[in-house]
Amino acid sequence: MQYDWNFGRLLPYVHAFAVGTITTIGLTAVIIIVGSVMGIALGLILATRTGRLILYPIVDLLRALPPLVLLLFMYYTLSEDVIGFAVSAFWVAAIAMSLNLAAFVGDLVRAAIDNVPRAATDAGYAIGMTRRQLTRHVVLPHVVREVIPGLTVLYIGMLKMSTLASVINVTEVVYTAQTVISEVTRSLEVWTVVGAIFVVLVVPATYAARRIERWVGRGPAAQ
Amino acid sequence: MNPEVGGANEMIVASGLRKTLGTHPVLYDLSFALRRGEALGVIGPSGGGKTTLLRCLSGLELIDDGKIRYWDSIELEASGNFVRLNDLNTGRSTSATDRGLASLRRDVGLVFQAYNLWEEKTVLENLTLGPTVVLNEGRQMAEARAMVLCERFGLTAKVRNRAGQLSGGQKQRVAIARALMMKPKVLLFDEITSALDPVLTFDVMGILRDLQQGDMSMIIVTHHIEFATSICDRLMFLTDGGIVQLDEPHVLRRAPATPQVQRFLEILASAR
Numbered sequence: 001m002q003y004d005w006n007f008g009r010l011l012p013y014v015h016a017f018a019v020g021t022i023t024t025i026g027l028t029a030v031i032i033i034v035g036s037v038m039g040i041a042l043g044l045i046l047a048t049r050t051g052r053l054i055l056y057p058i059v060d061l062l063r064a065l066p067p068l069v070l071l072l073f074m075y076y077t078l079s080e081d082v083i084g085f086a087v088s089a090f091w092v093a094a095i096a097m098s099l100n101l102a103a104f105v106g107d108l109v110r111a112a113i114d115n116v117p118r119a120a121t122d123a124g125y126a127i128g129m130t131r132r133q134l135t136r137h138v139v140l141p142h143v144v145r146e147v148i149p150g151l152t153v154l155y156i157g158m159l160k161m162s163t164l165a166s167v168i169n170v171t172e173v174v175y176t177a178q179t180v181i182s183e184v185t186r187s188l189e190v191w192t193v194v195g196a197i198f199v200v201l202v203v204p205a206t207y208a209a210r211r212i213e214r215w216v217g218r219g220p221a222a223q
Numbered sequence: 224m225n226p227e228v229g230g231a232n233e234m235i236v237a238s239g240l241r242k243t244l245g246t247h248p249v250l251y252d253l254s255f256a257l258r259r260g261e262a263l264g265v266i267g268p269s270g271g272g273k274t275t276l277l278r279c280l281s282g283l284e285l286i287d288d289g290k291i292r293y294w295d296s297i298e299l300e301a302s303g304n305f306v307r308l309n310d311l312n313t314g315r316s317t318s319a320t321d322r323g324l325a326s327l328r329r330d331v332g333l334v335f336q337a338y339n340l341w342e343e344k345t346v347l348e349n350l351t352l353g354p355t356v357v358l359n360e361g362r363q364m365a366e367a368r369a370m371v372l373c374e375r376f377g378l379t380a381k382v383r384n385r386a387g388q389l390s391g392g393q394k395q396r397v398a399i400a401r402a403l404m405m406k407p408k409v410l411l412f413d414e415i416t417s418a419l420d421p422v423l424t425f426d427v428m429g430i431l432r433d434l435q436q437g438d439m440s441m442i443i444v445t446h447h448i449e450f451a452t453s454i455c456d457r458l459m460f461l462t463d464g465g466i467v468q469l470d471e472p473h474v475l476r477r478a479p480a481t482p483q484v485q486r487f488l489e490i491l492a493s494a495r
Contacts, residue, residue: 123339125283127353127405128329131321137356138341145343 007189013180020176021197023090027172028159030094035101035158036151042102043109055106062103068164071096075168093165097158104154105147112146113139148216152209156202173197233292234259234409234440235280240289242272242279242464249275250286251464257409260438262431264445264455264472268487272464273444274336277411280442281333282324294408297327329357332407336414338394342387346378346397349386350404357405365404372400376430392423399430410434412443416450428454448491452476460484 010017042059045051062070074096078087087095116139124134166175177194181187235257242250249272257263265273278284280291286301293299298309299319306319308327317323340349350369354360373379376396381389386397395415402410412431416424428450434441435454445451451458452472460468460475468480479485 119335119337119339120341122283122335123341123401125325126281126328126333126335126339127401128325128327128357129353130325133325133356137352141343 003188005189006186007193009184009186010180010189010193013176013184016176016180017173017193017197020171020173021201023170024159024162024172024197025201027090027093027097027165027170028155028162031097031101031158031162032155034094034098036105038098038102039105040109042106043113046106046110047113052110059103059106062099063107065100067097067100067161068167070100071164071168074099089165089168089170092168093162093170097161097165100161101154101158105151108147108150108154109143112143115146116142145216149213152213156205156209159201159205160198232259233257234261234294235442236290236292237280238290238292240276240279240291241287242275242284243287244275249464250279253289253461253464253466255459255466255469257440257442258456259440261457262435262441262443262455264443264451264458265461266445266448266451266458266487266491267461267467271462273461274413275464276461277333277413277442277444281331281411282328283333285319293327293331299327325357329405330408332402332405332410334395334398334402334410334412334415336417338386338391338398340386340389340394340397340401343385345383345385346373346389347382349397349401353401353405369400369404372403376400390423391418392420392426395419395423395427396430399427403434408440410439410441412441412445414444414446416445416447424450446491448476448488460487 042055045055046059065073071093075089075092076082078092078095080086120138120142121134124138129137162172163174165172166178169175173194177190181190184190233256237256238254240250240253241248253272253276255263265276267273275284279286282299285306286299288301288303290301291299292311296311298311300307300309300316307316308319308323309316341352344352347366347369350372351362351365354365354368355362370379370382373382376399378393378396378400381393386394389397395418399412399415416427419427424447428447431441431443432454443451443455455472457469458472458475459466460480462483468475468484470478470480475484476488479488
């Protein structure tokens with residue numbers, strides 16, 4: 001291979017990459033916060049029989065749609081032509097991917113609630129807990145423990161999936177990379193930098209996720 | 224005498240209890256009383272309604288018909304689809320809400336056959352969660368009481384262990400301690416020695432004997448006939464949701480009311 005690597009050509013774009021990285025992190029953070037809040041609320045509703053009947057078709061639809069299709073659909077829906085005012089590309093991406101994340105988080109939370117052992121709830125009722133006390137002190141800790149591993153996988157996946165926002169011109173890392181390539185024509189170097197940025201972001205996040213999983217799984221008890 | 228219990232001679236009076244699970248009648252017109260300080264044993268074949276009876280008495284399951292009076296103060300009354308809680312002191316009657324039933328369950332301790340501990344919580348958390356959340360007791364006070372019970376039940380070295388890490392015998396002792404932490408007026412035990420080996424069974428029996436000597440009113444569902452005979456003041460033979468015989472242990476063993484009771488007692492005796 002006789003490729004002549006030249007990262008020096010990218011030096012003028014360090015700031016652009018930094019801004020792109022910050023946008024990627026910001027977009028992911030918004031998606032995680034909004035998607036999780038919506039997902040937890042959805043999960044609580046899905047845990048009821050009526051909620052399941054009403055909302056599962058919507059959840060299934062959201063889960064069936066490829067994220068890119070959902071993103072483009074939202075991009076053209078949240079436009080001046082349709083709703084009368086324009087939503088910025090960043091927020092279109094945030095809303096579309098939050099909906100996608102919420103569908104998965106909702107199902108995760110619903111499954112965790114369904115999996116609370118009957119023995120644990122019976123024990124709570126037997127010592128005189130009300131339904132609310134039981135939810136707060138028995139069901140919730142169980143649900144948190146159950147959903148954390150699944151959530152960390154979804155969150156890290158969302159960090160990578162945020163690159164889809166580049167197709168609707170959100171100036172995140174991939175969009176920045178494409179702009180830089182159009183100016184310096186050093187594709188391999190640019191994608192190497194993008195890859196390195198994601199490794200730097202994802203690997204520590206993965207380690208942190210594993211630590212959280214271990215901490216939640218083990219709890220404070222003596223071993 | 225517990226002032227809250229007043230001078231009631233009966234801690235539980237059940238009249239005409241009926242309970243159907245699905246289409247299967249589990250309790251059928253069942254009436255009996257648990258006297259103050261009495262240990263009442265319940266024996267009978269599996270599927271005879273013993274566990275359902277305890278769950279109904281503890282308020283975990285609602286009866287379909289009948290009345291349960293608790294220490295002259297509260298009455299759970301079911302008729303058709305309506306279940307009401309009657310306050311016998313004030314004459315007030317309300318429908319059996321989540322809050323009302325919770326307040327009743329607080330005073331009727333139930334120890335489960337399968338322990339039903341919160342496996343991910345520590346022994347100390349299992350013991351203190353009820354008092355702090357339900358009784359609004361301070362954490363320090365609850366922990367101090369828990370430590371006294373742990374000492375009494377030989378669990379001091381395990382207080383910081385998660386319940387899931389304990390052996391069967393230890394779990395059962397934690398389950399009994401958890402029920403006692405709520406200062407119940409009545410304790411119900413559901414086959415608590417069925418999963419334990421003879422040594423651990425002996426251990427748990429010792430605890431129940433202590434409780435009996437402390438004047439605790441108890442209903443003990445068991446297949447351990449020797450134990451039931453030695454600790455219980457009366458024995459109830461329950462089958463197909465109905466009481467076949469309710470007598471003092473020596474009477475029941477000497478003069479079984481039906482061939483079915485006699486056969487059952489013989490099987491239990493030969494199994495030991």
